[in-house]
Amino acid sequence: MSIITLRESITQALREEMALDENVFIMGCDVGLRGNPFGITKGLMNEYGEKRVIDTPISEAAFTGLGVGAAIAGMRPLVEILYADWITLPMDNIVNTAAKTCYMFGGQANVPIVIRAPFGVGGGVAAQHSQNNENWFVHVPGLKVITPSTPYDMKGMLKSAIRDNGPVICFEHKRNYSVKGEVPDGEYLVPIGKAAIRKTGTDCTIVAYSYMTYVAEAAAKELEKDGISCEVIDLRSLLPLDYDTVMESIKKTSRVVVVTEAPLRGSIAGEIVGEIIDRGFDLLDAPPQRLGSKNSPVAYNEGLEAMCTPKKEDIIAAVRKTFE
Amino acid sequence: MKDSKCIEELKKEFDAYAEMYSPEGLDREEQIRMYSIMWLMRKFEEAVKPLWMANKVHGYYHPYITEEAIATAIITQLKKEDYVGSTHRGHGHLIAKGGNINKMMAELFGKEEGYNKGRGGSMHISDMSIGMLGASGIVGAAVAPAVGSALKSWIKGTDDVTVVFFGDGGANAGSVSESMNMAAAWKLPVIFVCENNQWAIATDYARITGEPDLYKRGTGFGIPSYRCDGYNIYQIWETAKAAIERARAGEGPTFIECKTMRMLGHHATDDSWYRDMSVCDKYWEIEPIKRMGEFMVENKLATPEELEAIEAEAMKKVEASIEYADTQCHEPSPDTFYDYIYTDGEVIK
Structure with missing residues (x-):
């Protein structure tokens, strides 16, 4: 056991899953060189290279779409939306493509994508960086929506999400990033769907x-x-x-x-x-x-x-x- | 018979017009194969409207009729592992990739044996086993996901190529431009094919587009860009050949605008009341099947009898597909209602 922050638990989950499965890759704004605004992906580009930790242009609609397509083609993308508020931009690719493709194609294609979205109120960042819009996605058949709140759950559930064969949106509350908690040193998973x-x-x-x-x-x-x-x-x-x-x-x-x-x-x-x-x-x-x-x-x-x-x-x- | 006077008139208004020619490296056998594929597309779609009227097929279907040369010239040059991103006008793309018309017809009938087990219909037909990433019901929306398959090839370092189709309508979707930028930035192995049929549903593209030469958009992103006569299968073939080679060699994307004219309604039952269809009269003179057939006969690549036999063969295949869908396939069982919403048999109600 070691005590780590929730932020670190995300980094651990990403690092472990990238090591286990070479189809796992990360894409988003500033995820590579900068290591995301919260430092979550820091160092991963050096470890895995620029093709597995991809700094994208500020084109949420299309880069999420690229992630969805890469998933349909067999990859396991982790797409990061800097703030959940901006998930409106790739909404079409999430709701109309990621969520519906498996069904519309009669099971011919899976969309194993994970979309990470920091959300929630706090820090004086006003109306376009604070939204709680997790509810919207619960209305969409085909998606899974997770909101882990402890480092233990975050690591275990994020790993489960990456291994899930369908689309999962992980909402991470910004105020929880510094929460500390015990995390086992070895491999473990927390299933999606259990309170x-x-x-x-x-x-x-x-x-x-x-x-x-x-x-x-x-x-x-x-x-x-x-x-x-x-x-x-x-x-x-x-x-x-x-x-x-x-x-x-x-x-x-x-x-x-x-x-x-x-x-x-x-x-x-x-x-x-x-x-x-x-x-x-x-x-x-x-x-x-x-x-x-x-x-x-x-x-x-x-x-x-x-x-x-x-x-x-x-x-x-x-x-x-x-x-x- | 070719109406030369009509074609001379057409040249004055159709700025993409290019004379037919025999490109280097395209043998007779391949030309016959391409010609056959075009007939299969045509006969398939001509058969659907009566089936719709007879209530065998429902929903929307968007005919590819007279645009057949585009998919045929490009997709027939791909290997099985290459990917194709399609549009709502996607039957032709699937046929060119080697799709099974029985399964496609069964899907239009909404049957369990259809490509999508009756869940998708005409607008979502896909065949993942041949890299056919699916038709899409949202104009422009399938471009980014298709470029995602090129992203996979780039990450994995394979030589698989993606061809993604969209129209003049789709070209105006923001994520298409965003995708072109990323493809250019990372030199992704993708070919953007803009099937410019000049009509965005019921709106003339000239009324809603500042720069009518859509291929110039590719240039703006640093992508080598070309315009082809959308009825000229040879010009498209040669342009696509170079683009596919470039993509396979890791040299990045190409943009090809294939300019054509929509000669039918947006979907099967759209009567086009909002436009003057007599404009199309001249274009029928160069519709791609007639035009290729005439060229092959003129250049002694085929006899009229051979071409007629090809048409008849296509008709037979389509009739067999209707027979299959109508008499040998089944309605999806209500017990399977929740299937495929989630993967691996998981049901979340």
């Missing part, structure tokens, strides 16, 4: 993912002092989504709060609540609660930026509401 219980509890289930898992854990800790025992679930993967774990927890707690950092309107929080009602309305002792960001672009101003996203206090209030 993790971060804290067990008996009174209320809090369903969260990515950075909001940490906010939920902090809220649960505080509620514990008042004798309210919360179970915190980190979804880890949004598509597929592990409803079995969610429902098992609700069987025990009979209460649920769902938290996302995305603007609440039309977000996955509503979808999860809907599915919970379909699967187990009778298990609930209180109306399920949804929490998300305010329906607003993210502001530059520190105060306004902070107002946008759900806080520990908001989660505490939502949990308390399930006891009213």
Whole structure:
């Protein structure tokens, strides 16, 4: 075991998979010489050469398309979008080509591409560098969407994503990059589609993912002092989504709060609540609660930026509401 | 019979017009093969409209009729491992790459035995076993993925070549230009073929394009660029030959504009009410099958009887494909509804 940051866990996953499979390559803006803005791919170009760590022009639409095509032709590209906000540019190649090709071709072609997208609010980078748009992709059959929040999960799930024969989008919260955690020294994988219980509890289930898992854990800790025992679930993967774990927890707690950092309107929080009602309305002792960001672009101003996203206090209030 | 007066008139308005000639290195046998392939394309597509009217085939199909020389001249020079990126007007591209018309017809019928197991239809027909990366329903969108297969060849250091087709409409999609830039920057083994039929769905390309000579766009990216007469199979063949050699030798991309004229509607049932179709009358005089046939007869490369036999043979193959699709193939089972959304048999509902 060693303790590393989530940022380092990504680098390890990339390095290991590139060593194992010569079809794995990285492409994106500044991924080579600069090693990406967060230092994640630093050094990989020296190790693997300019044809396996490719510095692209600022042409997200086309270089993602090139990645999709290379995947159809049998490669395993890792395409990096500098900020998830800009995933709008290659949206067509992701939604209409990567997600649909296997189906449209009757299984003749796979698209084993991984798209990494740093997302989330924080750091005063305003509306075009802060978006939570992971929800959009959950609506697209053919894609998988993962949001690992710990170094252990990030490394193991990213490795699983690279080995997956279909397209996977990995959303990495920028605020999680410095999170530290234990990672085994040897080879391991974390499967896509299994949630993790971060804290067990008996009174209320809090369903969260990515950075909001940490906010939920902090809220649960505080509620514990008042004798309210919360179970915190980190979804880890949004598509597929592990409803079995969610429902098992609700069987025990009979209460649920769902938290996302995305603007609440039309977000996955509503979808999860809907599915919970379909699967187990009778298990609930209180109306399920949804929490998300305010329906607003993210502001530059520190105060306004902070107002946008759900806080520990908001989660505490939502949990308390399930006891009213 | 050739109408020389009509052709003289046509030359005045069709600036890409080039006289037919015998290029060096193209033997008679190969010319006969190319001629046969063009007939197969033509007969296949002529057969589809009545099938659509008879409700055997549905959805959209976009005919390649009169553009056959382009795919034939270029794709027949490729090896099996080479890749072809296609368009919504893709039947001809697949036939030229050596695709199976029975499986293509079965796909148009929506049958399980079709190329795409009935999931794709005319606009998505692909055959990965011969490097046919698929037709695409979104104009211009298939270019970047096709260049991705050239990226693979570049990374792997193979001599496989990719030919990617798009039209004058697709040329105006931003990612096409972005892809051309990357291909030029890294010297990717790709040939950009712009099938300029002068109509972007129902809009005359001259109304929406600043520079009518589309091949000049390649020059702007530092790509050797050429314009061909889209009805002249020999000129296209010779231009493509040099481009394929360049790509195979690692010398980078080439841009070939094949200028032609769309002589039918955008899709099978488009009656072209928005344009004056009499403009096309002169172009029928040089439609590629007639033109190549006349050239071969004039130059004693083939007799009229031989050519008629080739046409009849193509018709027979198409009739057999209809018979196969209509009587020997099956509807996809509802049990397979969720198949192929994910790989390896995984079902996520």
